[in-house]
Amino acid sequence: MIFAFINDNMVKEIQETTLEEAQMRAQYFQQIVDISLLSPQPKVGWLWDGVKIYRDIPSVTPRQIRQALILSGISIAQIESALDSLPEPIKSLAKTEWEYSNAFERNRPLVEQMGAMLGWSSEQLDNLWLFAGGLK
Numbered sequence: 242m243i244f245a246f247i248n249d250n251m252v253k254e255i256q257e258t259t260l261e262e263a264q265m266r267a268q269y270f271q272q273i274v275d276i277s278l279l280s281p282q283p284k285v286g287w288l289w290d291g292v293k294i295y296r297d298i299p300s301v302t303p304r305q306i307r308q309a310l311i312l313s314g315i316s317i318a319q320i321e322s323a324l325d326s327l328p329e330p331i332k333s334l335a336k337t338e339w340e341y342s343n344a345f346e347r348n349r350p351l352v353e354q355m356g357a358m359l360g361w362s363s364e365q366l367d368n369l370w371l372f373a374g375g376l377k
Contacts, residue, residue: 309373
């Protein structure tokens, strides 16, 4: 099994070991999490929110995310169509977030939902954010 050892809500160590050995080391860590089946595999420095482990990816501007989507083959019309397909009140809340956010954060629930609707994996969304962050 592969475990992430977490302190201060950050993955401090990753080790392949037995459950018994991981539990013995647990006293030195805030949390231990079996990451054997996770894809992509978390790395040292990733964050823990009490439920899941995720990459710490900086937020991007509305311009950056829109340009990254266009350059990745996703039109603004496709995004708006996906937003329009959501049930109320989620649709109105999501459209407000899309139209009026000053920054787009990778780990927002709407991002995961829209990514799934577009058939994108979590790793593809991470890469989209990293690409967007590089657009100046």
